[in-house]
Amino acid sequence: DAGVIQSPRHEVTEMGQEVTLRCKPISGHDYLFWYRQTMMRGLELLIYFNNNVPIDDSGMPEDRFSAKMPNASFSTLKIQPSEPRDSAVYFCASSRPGTGGEKLFFGSGTQLSVL
């Protein structure tokens, strides 16, 4: 398996623009997570899905952030409008079904810079 695939690897945009980050989880994994990593705050869970359904979005910072999972093989994280403080590395991760708390597999991340 190719692992969790994220695109783009790098995104540079101007304040106010819409940004869409994409993720393809590992086939057969039914949990999908979006994390954000910054030097100041470390790794933070933004939202996670189970079987394409959002389960907990309490980590989503503002209404400017939205996430969707239209099918088992694709998810997006959208920021509209983007702001400089959104600059961070955004990671997508997935895990297989189980009794709970399975190992998490991370993508390589999207480095977002908002100017």
Added chain:
Amino acid sequence: KQEVTQIPAALSVPEGENLVLNCSFTDSAIYNLQWFRQDPGKGLTSLLLIQSSQREQTSGRLNASLDKSSGRSTLYIAASQPGDSATYLCAVGDNAGNMLTFGGGTRLMVKP
């Protein structure tokens, strides 16, 4: 709210040394604990997963222990190698293990 702390924040050791990385958490009602490795510019790789009912897990030169009552976990790396240089993060799982709270990481450098 769960808080996870890792000490030290950075560590530099000569090759061949055995070393211990520490992780502490404030709420002992955890579901599991994972240790991850992160290389610069890369995602995280899960190294070891310890369920709350377990005391330790081993993989090769790595051994992770868990003491829930004291809110601590350690990652032991035997015979360190330059290839072990990376940032190591621990993450505590609540809510059936799906809500992970990460520590700030320990940046390890193993010098040849």
